[in-house]
Amino acid sequence: MKLIKKNLRLAVVVVCCLLASLIIYGAFSLGLSGNRWFSSSVNTALRKVKSDVLPGRIYDRNGIPLSGNDTQGNRLYHQDELTRRSLVHAVGMKDGTVKNGIETFMSYLLYAYDASYLSRLSSAFSGRMRSGYDLRLSLTHGLSRYIAEQFPQGKSGAVVVLNYRTGEILSLNSFPNFDPYAAQGVLSDPRKPFINNATQWRSAPGSTFKVITMAAALQHMPDALSKTFTCEGDYQVGDVVITDAGHVSHGELSLEKALVVSCNITFAKLALELGDEKLRQTAQAFGLDDHLLFSDLVVENSSYPAKNRIAKEVAWTGPGQSALGMTPLHMALVAAAIANDGVMMEPKLLLQAVDANREGKAQISPVIYKTPLTVAQSDILAKAMRQTVVSGTGRNAAVSGLTIAGKTGSAQIDGQELTNAWFIGFIEDKTLPYALCVVINDAGEGSRQAAPLAGKIFSYINSMR
Template identity: 30%
Template sequence: MERGLQRELRREIEEETLRTGTHSVYGDRKPAPRKPGKAEKKKEQQEERRRAKKKKKANRQYVFVTYFFVLLFVGMIGYFSYFNVVQGREIINDSRNPRMDLYENQVLRGSILDKDGNVLAESVENEDGTQTRTYPYEELFAHVVGYSDKGKTGLESSQNFQLQTSNVSFRTKLLNEFRGRKSAGNNITTTLDTDLQQAAYDALGNNRGAVVAIEPSTGKILAMVSKPSYNPNTIVEDWESLNANTEGILVNRATQGQYAPGSTFKVVTTLAYMRQNANYQDYTYRCTGEITAGKNEIHCFGNDVHGTVDLADSLAYSCNTSFSNIGLSLDIDEFRNTAEDLLFDSELPCPLVYNESKFNLQDDDGDAAIAMTAFGQGKLQVSPYHMALITSAIANNGILMQPYLVDQITSAEGETVEKYVPESYKELMTSEEAAQLTEYMQGVVEYGTARSLNSLGVSIAGKTGTSEYSDDKEKTHSWFIGFSNVDNPDLALAVVIENSDSTGDVATDVAGDVFEAFYAE
């Protein structure tokens, strides 16, 4: 009985131990773990998810910070690479860059040469370490070559990077350092033809104006003259008087001059009419010498009466009333598109500083503005350089080649640093359109307003122009655009003469002298 009571007591103690989790008096044996309930499981799962979410959020922040610094580093590398590789030349060419003085202290500025190697600009090192820049041809190349004192202009500006970069051998640089001499900068060989430049300069005489000559098949700029000119050798001494001068001597009229194109723009209007009228060859108009457009009476030059004319005759005789009639028939948006195709209101491919040409005809402009624009007046503004580009494209089957002035860059030791290869810039018109315009422009020379060029012994396609620039109709600019050797064009020209004697003959005569000099070489 006593043993039975002991067993009963022992069982009760063990049950109490299991229920309360206390140790048994009979040893340290742990009770079996209690299984968690559903509520506890849910709570543990929620806690686990919370910890995972917190960890994921922390990881996201670390990733964001990592990517931010990686992108910042890559961006800085990209910026410095772009700055040095892409913008390096632009920065060093900027006359406001104070580090230019450092380059000038280290490098003897390179020379600028014409296409045959004649020196157009060179520097001589003085005993005190300074250098003197000289221009052997004085006024002849003033605007296109420019000057390097009082800032920089022309090629002196656009090629500043190369002129102040020395690519002589390491040995030569080392010897120059040892001797206390400057290493010579790179030399620039241009496309400029000194004989042709001289012919254009002489042909302009005492007139204010500009001449631009381009080789259509390559884009080489062979001559670029602007008058009045100045002597870059004395730019420092003459600086105040040059700036006080009201004739704009320092302005390169070839690229920066803005003029109404006069009747040379009729080539553009002709192209617009051809594009909008498939039957353009059937065009006829009876010229009575005047036409009414809005409230304006428009007359042919010299009050000429041309009678019945077709499109070819209209261009050959430069009939203002016929082109007014053509302009009034055009869709203005399409007219503008044609002008923009020919780079009006657009950037121009130009190696020098230039001004954009403006079409300036709006949809709400009246009939008078439309008619005047059609024959080259109105609010049109264009540079001689731009008209030379259009002429060059017509001569080259509608393709404008990238115009350029720098043929090659060489080190002072004669090693080639860069060599320019001609390349196409843009198709301004189709070859069929160019061929038709060429035929019409030949008529201008054969029986139209530029008949005086027939005596040169070479085929020429051209267009004369006279543009008014004030209320006084006697004050005009004289224009000529054209190209020679029509079957295989050699030379495209644009000529403008300011304040001429109310005819296009002055510019035509200048063009004739330039063409003649070109074929006399």
């Protein structure tokens, strides 16, 4: 009998622990994924709320209306077409044509789903529709419009600009874009303009990834900065020959110089010397293979290639090729972490939510996402990226009067005639703490296509203050 009682007590303890674990897991999952579950198209509660509530308005950081309602309850957007196009992916559409835009992802706020029972009852008796929360975003409509104006016509890609101190996103441009007032046929367009390429499209980032490879060298090779590398113009690994643009031979060079001139051979050798596991560890410290469950937006997870790879695959990872998959937003976060003393902030879109009485519901507060680098390591990388813009492949991103640090990339993609042009970088100025990522697909070299556009954007940002 004593044994039975003891076993029963043990069983009760085990069951209680399991229940507690489920409750904790449920609360944790709700905190991380609540927005995703609530905004799902299969949420019948949301459909019911939408019929009873006038959604809140959406403003940019300066109070410029981006989305509102007419007297019949139809959704209205900014009066300027190019502005509407430039913001359609970030703001989204009420009908969900653009998935995971603010209109759908923050519908729990726009439709005031947390309204009290008394508020709902009062609305029902009065016959008036309740109003949702108005949202003020971190976006700047003028910058978003300027980027849309400057981006090469007919090309796909993305541009992300964010504050590397706070994580606030100033622009989240995706191309091709479309006018939300003329969205018929968008879902059947083979170019898929309804996809937000800044957050939902992944690709090998080309030589912009070299900053992560260099970070791995700083973390795992004590003599990384004193080592001398040799580039002879080509480097054979198995049945693959790795070359640099134009089959240039860089001769002997340091790690910093290799980044400045973007030497593929040096970074391929570096990847092999480090080994796949150490390079993977550093990449994962920057957020690759992580579940990017941010509070304000949905971002496709970035991925590092599978384990147990052969030498040629590891070698190609060093210069940013192989099976790497990263979004433009994530590469902007990589640049931001280097600029911010090694600290990567969580990206933010929501500055404030207020109800019909102008009382605050939510206020942004910066959140640290990861710390992939020490201050010393970030300083070394920033110095090399600064020199890249002064005398290396990033010269076309230079802006008079500003100190710019950056890295170009030209990602080779199967089936494309030209490479995808990449540029990541930031302004080294406490009063202008901004980082960006520019991607122009099937456009050619990052130094000739993405870097000049980045320079224009930096110049425009400078004119905003």
